[in-house]
Amino acid sequence: MNELKKSGLESDDWESLKAYTNARIALGKTGVSIPIGESLRFKMAHAHAKDAVYSHLNVADLQTNLAGTGLPVHYVRSQADNRDTYLQRPDLGRLLDESSAEKLTQLNSQPADVGLIIADGLSASAVNTYAPIVVPLLVQAMGEAGFSLAPIVLVEQGRVAITDAIGGILRPKLAIMLIGERPGLSSFDSMGAYLTYAPEPGLTDERRNCLSNIREQGLPPVMAVNKLMWLIQSAFRLQLTGVALKDNDDTSSDSLAIG
Template sequence: MSGEDAEAIWRRLAALTPARIALGRVGAGLPTQEVLRFGLAHAQARDAVHTELDVDAVRGGIEGLGLSTVTVASAAPDRTTYLRRPDLGRRLDPDAAAALARAADGPVDLAIVVADGLSARAVHENAVPLLAALLPAVRGSGWSLGPVAVARQARVALGDAVGAALRARAVAVLIGERPGLSSPDSLGLYLTFGPRPGRSDAERNCLSNVRAAGLTLDLAAFKLHWLIGQALTRGLTGVGLKDESDRALEGPMVGAALGAPDRSS
């Protein structure tokens, strides 16, 4: 194989993935352009981790969808402590627990938590559009919703305490994921049936990499709706519940499954 053929193969492979392959070289090092691109990606990942959640903007977007909201926080008092003490991010601040108790209005089928996690950017860009895609299907299914909890300095397990306080049968946590060097805007979705403090990660279902360049919002909403329905019907989530939502895509298009009109004809 000639050098030119090998270079063409690497170019084709590089076009198929955001992974850093076929970067080229200058002597024993990388080209300056690639060094700069890596530095930018690293800076974006650090910014995603350290940026504070714009609670007012997120609440405004959610309330614009016709949902009520409540602001909560974990036991981590600030961002620095949150990053150093993951355990505090899993526990509710006492004032937050009181706010949830006031907001609770009888048992509900589903509680939703929108949490900063490790990327506020992911929440700012994806949380409200994801909810906009999900809500028609949720309402069409007739499930009752509690107020959406917008959570600061939160880990996934904080949703267990929120769901328990709102007396929800299941809780869905929309949270900023740990950013990679090509994905500072990735949102994770975690669903837990029977939320209560002490639940393990094995008792959750996760949809990861929700963003424009990953799992698209419409498809993520479709999958999450399917999982919620199965969780409420079967009374479980986690290792006992496999995501088989793709089977439902063999017929109607995703948009139709989400309650949108079928424009294919």
């Protein structure tokens, strides 16, 4: 406390809670302002968030890293042909461009239980970091559970609902999209997972389940795969996803058995 007084800083009663969260709490103050250090950290966090929004999907590295799953990996694009259009026209990010739709149609892929889709969303950097970790674990767990898998689809400039356009072509019983989430000032590298049973054009978001904040400082990859497997098995048991699929999972965080 004496050191704080000497520096002109006032302590905050929430200071002890900073050990449990990266949220911007207990910033302290000096006079009527926050300390200069916290002001600079805010500006840095804002810069990280902006960089994440404009980051690019590292398609080549993802294809290389995901090849170890044994599944084909196909790259497609939405109808948003650049980042500014993607941000200004969410509707175009929900639709496949013509050549991508034709590419998937020509695969003549047999319908599978599960189709994995990976999109940049609003933080490609989150996907570049965590998809290569989560996907192999999830593919292994689904294979061991007896689920058949469609080819993996990488989408650039994609929104969540492009799942339905892809699902309408590849026809998996369940689609799982991994996508970069909207960056926050304490979480610019967060990936989300969306599950859609019987995906087809025209669905709305109450038909999906979302697992959010997949990252080391949030929901770590192994815990995320545990939760996803519970949701996948529940979706097939009930033959649905969305508001009717309640998350009543009480399994432990270390329940996943990896090879």
